Amino acid sequence: MKMNIKTKITFGVGLLFFLIVLLAAVSGWYVNQLKRDTNNILVANYNTLLYANNMLAVLDELDTDPVAVSLFKENLDKQLLNMTEVGEKEATQLILEHLQALEKKPDDILLLATIRTDITGLMRLNMEAIQRKSDVAGDTAHHAIVIISITGGLCFLIAFVLLVNLPSSIANPITELSESIKEIANQNYKKRVFFSGHREFGELADSFNTMAEKLEEYADSKLDKLLKSKKRIETLIERMHDPVIGTDEQEYVLFANEQACKVIGMKKEELIGVSIRDLALHNDLLRDVYRDWDKEQERSGNNKVLKIYADSKESYFEQELVDIGIVPTGESQEQFIGRVILLKNVTAFKEMDLAKTNFIGTVSHEFKTPIASIKLGVQLLENRQVGELNDEQTNLVSGIKDDLQRLLDITGELLNMAQVESGAIQMNVALAEVRPIVEYAVEANRVVMEQRHIKMDVAIDPVVTTVRADSEKTAWVLTNLLSNALRYSHDESIVYIHVYSKEEKVWFSVRDTGQGILPEYMDKIFYRYFRVPGSKKEGTGLGLSISKEFIEAQGGEIIVASEYGVGSIFSFCLKIS
Numbered sequence: 001m002k003m004n005i006k007t008k009i010t011f012g013v014g015l016l017f018f019l020i021v022l023l024a025a026v027s028g029w030y031v032n033q034l035k036r037d038t039n040n041i042l043v044a045n046y047n048t049l050l051y052a053n054n055m056l057a058v059l060d061e062l063d064t065d066p067v068a069v070s071l072f073k074e075n076l077d078k079q080l081l082n083m084t085e086v087g088e089k090e091a092t093q094l095i096l097e098h099l100q101a102l103e104k105k106p107d108d109i110l111l112l113a114t115i116r117t118d119i120t121g122l123m124r125l126n127m128e129a130i131q132r133k134s135d136v137a138g139d140t141a142h143h144a145i146v147i148i149s150i151t152g153g154l155c156f157l158i159a160f161v162l163l164v165n166l167p168s169s170i171a172n173p174i175t176e177l178s179e180s181i182k183e184i185a186n187q188n189y190k191k192r193v194f195f196s197g198h199r200e201f202g203e204l205a206d207s208f209n210t211m212a213e214k215l216e217e218y219a220d221s222k223l224d225k226l227l228k229s230k231k232r233i234e235t236l237i238e239r240m241h242d243p244v245i246g247t248d249e250q251e252y253v254l255f256a257n258e259q260a261c262k263v264i265g266m267k268k269e270e271l272i273g274v275s276i277r278d279l280a281l282h283n284d285l286l287r288d289v290y291r292d293w294d295k296e297q298e299r300s301g302n303n304k305v306l307k308i309y310a311d312s313k314e315s316y317f318e319q320e321l322v323d324i325g326i327v328p329t330g331e332s333q334e335q336f337i338g339r340v341i342l343l344k345n346v347t348a349f350k351e352m353d354l355a356k357t358n359f360i361g362t363v364s365h366e367f368k369t370p371i372a373s374i375k376l377g378v379q380l381l382e383n384r385q386v387g388e389l390n391d392e393q394t395n396l397v398s399g400i401k402d403d404l405q406r407l408l409d410i411t412g413e414l415l416n417m418a419q420v421e422s423g424a425i426q427m428n429v430a431l432a433e434v435r436p437i438v439e440y441a442v443e444a445n446r447v448v449m450e451q452r453h454i455k456m457d458v459a460i461d462p463v464v465t466t467v468r469a470d471s472e473k474t475a476w477v478l479t480n481l482l483s484n485a486l487r488y489s490h491d492e493s494i495v496y497i498h499v500y501s502k503e504e505k506v507w508f509s510v511r512d513t514g515q516g517i518l519p520e521y522m523d524k525i526f527y528r529y530f531r532v533p534g535s536k537k538e539g540t541g542l543g544l545s546i547s548k549e550f551i552e553a554q555g556g557e558i559i560v561a562s563e564y565g566v567g568s569i570f571s572f573c574l575k576i577s
Contacts, residue, residue: 007093015158015162016158016159018100019154019159019545020155021154022151022153023148023151023155024533026148026151027144027148033196035156036521045084045085045118045126045127045129045130045133046130047078047082047122048084048085048088048122048126049081049123049127051075051078051079051082052075052079052119052122052123052126053123054071054072054075055072055075055076055079056116056118056119056120057093058072058270059072059112059115059116059119060112061101062106062112068343070351072099073099076092076095076096076099079092079095079122080092080096080169084129085125085126085127085129088122088125088126089437091118091121091125092121094118095115095118095119095122095347098111098114098115098118099115102115111296115177119187135388143341155519163173168169170502174568175531176193176450176554180192180193180208181208190212190216191212191259192208192209192212193205193208193209193367200348202333214328219298234250234255235398237255237257238257238258239257240257240259240353241259241265241345242260242342242343242344242345243256243257243259243260243264243317243341243342243343244256244257244260244340244342244343245258245260245271245276245340245341245342246336246338246339246340246341247276247339247340247341248337248338249336249337249338250275250277251275251277251339252273252275253271253272253273253274253275253276253278253279254338255272256268256271256272260343263285263308263315263317263343264283264285264286265285266279266281266283270300276289280464285306285308288306288319289306289319289321289341301443301478305317305318305319305346306318306319306343308436315345316346317344317345317346318343318344318346319341319342319343319344320341320342320343320344321339321340321341321342322339322340322341322342323336323338323339324336324337324338324340325337326341326427371407374400378397378400378401381393381403382397382523384431403456409535426471426500427469427553427554428472429469429470429555430468430469430470430471431466431468431577432466432467432468432469432470432471432474433465433466433468433471434460434464434465434466434467434499434506435460435465436471436475437467437469437471437474437478438458438478438497438499438508439477440475440479441478441479441481441482441497442456442458442481442482442483445479445482445483448483449487449495452486452489452491452492453491453492454486454489454491454492454493454494455493455494455495455496456494456495456497457494457495457496457499459496459497459499460498461499461500461501464499464500464501464506465576466576466577467506467575467576468554468574468575468576468577469554469556469574469575470550471549473553473554474508474550474551474574476547477547477550477551477558477572478497478508478510478552480543480544480546480547481508481547481570481572482495482497482510484543484544485510485511485514485568485570486512488512488514488515489512489513489514490513492516493512493513493514494513495510495511495512495513496509496510496511496512497509497510498511502573504575504576505556505573505574505575505576506573506574506575507571507573508571508572508573508574509569509570510569511567511568511569511570512567512568512572513566513567514567514568515564515565515567516562516563516564516565516566516567516568517532517560517562517564517568518532518564519564521533524561525544525560526544526545526547526548526560527545528542528545529542529545531547547572551572554574555572555575556572556574556575556576557572558570558571558572559571559572
């Protein structure tokens, strides 16, 4: 198991502390044993010798001095309470018996000699005990010396091992790392360090090796090559015909080409190194750019078109914001390092689009007069007062009439599209009755309904009476949706119109039971000129696009839901008031 440095130091110091405590405990225990043995000699045997010596001192005066008798008995009584050795009790008892006999025969010299012999025997018994206990204490001391020596030697050995290994296990990796740093300082970027069995030093080695790898990578990249590449890129950006501005991750301007300076109306030295946030406070163009800075849709393909006064005229630029990120060496997460603002000049395309719109509008408007004349001529041909037509002529007039109506519808759609594109469309938004709008759309498609025997199911919620809308444009949208529903419905089917309120809005819904729309075409259904592939039905592909423009111009929304093989539901909403 690998231990970190902190654990090693804690373990080493803790082990030394434990050894010191162990050595102190062993020494204390043996010292206590020696003290106990010594106390046994002093407390027991020494006192007996003292009592015996006192009795011997007054033994010869027992027959003449009453005080001597008293002292003798006092020491004998103390001895009776201090009998600790084997045979000491019997020896003391003999002294007592002979003393009692002497008291009866004070002049018996033999008894005095016997008592002296008894006292001497008691003293010899205790002297032998002292020698024996001294030998025990000696053995204890010898044993203590051996045990303490072994314990001390073991502690010294362990402390020596720790002293040799612990500092080296910490100092050696640091020394190796210091030497490696010196190698790196001498531009030897191939130097690497490896520490096995060291967790902290292993992590430090990984960081050091990553640093060395990056330095080696930077050294191998050749500074002169980097400078040349930088100069090429700067020249390419400077010669671009479109404005280009680059910022770092802190939103400070790093570069701006000549076209960008011209469009912005500022000198390069006024831009470089300045926060685009501060520049946006005083520059309208940068304010528009910065306003959409964090919008994901602006950076995912839906580029914004800016109208700018440049080159002494109104110009149009398509804005694109590109985030720049890199993955640093040795890492896995991408790091954001800046952003590039591209302004593509689309003025020429806008002018061509405007010319196309004007052309369509003019041509469509001019078409209406001859179409009206032809339509009047067809109506005269149908008038029997002008003359009777045979069946073939009647069929031809009917075909011409249908073609004229289709041509008139196309012309109207083209005019509406031209108005939408040119911005000339005028909305007269006001409170309008809901029912007349629905009735107008139904009546406009009644002929087709009757010809194909299609029924109309109209449901208007009673609470919905008015809507805030341009009644003419809204009726046109509903008519167009209803016309499409009839066009794609089967004969003798039913088309449903439902008007209801939801979340403070009025919803108009048209549902058919036709073939429906495949999922892959749902997001293109409102594109201009788009028609579902394989469709054999007539149409320009403009109706839904114009309907979307009309509804959104009134602040509403138009949506579609469809299930292939079941039918489609087109819905749009407008404000209630």
